[in-house]
Amino acid sequence: MSSAREIAVIVGAGHAGAEVVAALRQNAYAGRIILIGDEAELPYRRPPLSKNYLSGEASRESLLIRSAAAYDKLEVECWIGTQVLAIDRVKKNILLSDGRIQAYTKLVLATGGRPRKLPDPAADKSNVHYIRTLADIDRLQSGFAKGKHLLVIGGGYIGLEAASVGIKNGLQVTVLEAAPRVLARVAAPEISAFYERAHRTRGVDVRTGISVQAFHGEQQVEAVQLSDGSELQVDLVIVGIGIVPNDELARSAGLEVNNGIVVDTFARTRDSDILAVGDCANHVNGFLTRLIRIESVPSAQEQGRTAAHSICGKDIPHVAVPWFWSDQFDLKLQMVGLSQGYDRLVLRGDLASESFSAFYLRNGIVLSVDAVNRPQDFMVAKRMVAERVQVDPQALADESISLKSLLPAA
Ligand SMILES: Cc1cc2nc3c(=O)[nH]c(=O)nc-3n(C[C@H](O)[C@H](O)[C@H](O)COP(=O)(O)OP(=O)(O)OC[C@H]3O[C@@H](n4cnc5c(N)ncnc54)[C@H](O)[C@@H]3O)c2cc1C
Known part of the structure; x- marks a missing residue:
């Protein structure tokens, strides 16, 4: 049980931070809640930044995760435009960029990540852009105009999404990927080839x-x-070569940091009053049974709920199965699980029809699935991955056999 005298301070007003504050109230947290963010906005959804916000189809307001009134209703104080500079773990307080010092009972670090920069100083020019924040899009939008030549550096999801919006908006687009194929880190060669073809055509x-x-x-x-x-020759460059976790606050405070802030399956650092969630957290995922840092909205939200439970004294381990999505042109990709270590790829559906699911198996067990324009498959795939279902590869590829029938009887 929490008391009204407690103070939960959440550093970072992004997807994870926004989830923590709501989940704290849902779990009857009675103390004061302060959400601190260094951007100028209340928490907003980042995925549209490389999708329909970049294309100009989504409004700024539609990006907000919830309204200012909703935070008031939750009795959450939002201190936006404020950076947290340091943590004093002994005195249990934090130093803010406006000079104030704020005490905490529990501190949640939800600081996300920042784009990895190109090392060459010659690339530090006003038409070279990175996509992480609304301010980044505001800066690039005037140059993102019909007929301009856009160079995208990096063939990962964000780069490919930006490329597809570029084509849609009438730009001439080149994507450069240093690896032998796009999406090399996350997808099978067959899926990379599919996306390369889809972009080229x-x-x-x-x-x-x-x-x-x-x-x-x-x-x-x-x-x-x-x-x-x-x-x-280029008019505009967008760089999408990954992110660096914002873990400096934790590092300076003497907490363990290793590709992000190291936390256990309850989102706690070794200091049980300090937790970390979202893109900045190298966390123990109970489903994968290992430390992992995941950059996705569902993961940030799940971890946010885990942290809120821990703060409210209801230790519930984080066992969520990772999933993610990406929209490029008219291709809606949904992915669940992690494919590392797969020994067989089974395709259900036809690559040429641009509607198929790719199942990554190890010893016949479904490790992960990429579903392209197959939302129904994806629903079943989530269960297959979560329940580590063993499947007959032939049946999986056979579209005359319903996918659901391959699930174990309930
Ligand atoms: C262009 C783009 C497209 C994406 N598309 C998808 C997608 O399709 N699907 C998907 O699942 N995921 C997608 N992601 C990833 C997803 O947005 C992130 O995983 C998610 O935002 C992580 O949430 P977070 O709260 O951990 O971090 P963030 O959302 O980055 O929030 C962290 C916040 O903390 C602030 N902060 C950092 N340090 C301090 C400090 N010291 N003091 C105060 N504030 C601080 C940061 O400025 C930021 O506002 C996309 C990301 C980007 C950038």
Whole structure:
């Protein structure tokens, strides 16, 4: 039971932070709740930044996770535009960018991550962009115009999503991926090939195994020299080469940090009054039974709920199965589980029809699934992964056999 004298301070007003505050109240947390964020906005949804907000279809307001009135109703104080500079674990307080010091009973670090930057200082120009915040999109939108040549560096989800919006908005788009294929870290070669083909047939110039050797231009990058010796004229560059977890606050406070803030399956650091959730947390996932840092909205929300439970004295381990989605052109990809260690890929449906599911198996057990334009398959796939269902690969590939019938009887 919490008392009204307690103070829960959440650092980072993103997906995870927004979930923690709501889940605290849902679990009858009686103390004061303060949500602190260094961006100028109340928590908003980030996925549209490389999708329908970038294309201009979604309004700014539609991105908000909840309204200011909803936070008032939850009795959550939102201190936006405020950065937390340091944690004093002995005195149990934090130092804010406006000079104030705020005490806490429980502190939740939900600080997310920041884009990994290109190391070359010549790329530090006003038309080279990274996509993480609304402010990033505001900065790039005026140059994101019909007929311009957009160079996307990085063939991961964010880069490919930005490329697809670029084509939709009439830009000329080139994607450069240094690895031999796009999505190399997360998808099977067959799925990478599918996405490369899908982008090329829709007008994207996808180049793999190629990197930028030099950036040319004074105020702006005007051309890039590529590793195959060719040169490209560009108007705009979007870089999507991953993120770096914001774990410096924890590190300076002497907490364990290793590719993110290390926490247990209850979202606690070794200091049981400090928890960490979301993109910044290298957490023990009870389903995967190992430490992992996951960058996805569902994971940030699940971890947020785990932290709220822990604070409210109801220790419930974090056992969520990771899942994610990506929208490119008219292709809605939904993924569940992690494919690492798979020994067989089974396709259900036809790649050419752009509606299929790819099942990653190990010893016949479903490890993960990528479903493209197959929401019904995805619902069943989630159960298959969560329940570690063993399947007959032939039956899985046979569309005349219902996917549901391959689940064990309830
Ligand atoms: C363009 C884009 C597209 C994406 N698409 C998808 C998708 O389709 N599906 C999906 O599942 N996931 C997607 N993601 C990933 C998803 O958005 C993240 O996993 C999620 O935002 C993580 O939430 P978080 O709260 O941990 O971090 P964030 O949402 O990054 O929030 C952290 C907040 O903390 C603030 N902060 C950091 N340090 C401090 C400090 N010292 N003081 C105060 N505030 C601080 C940051 O500025 C930020 O506002 C996408 C991400 C991006 C950028």
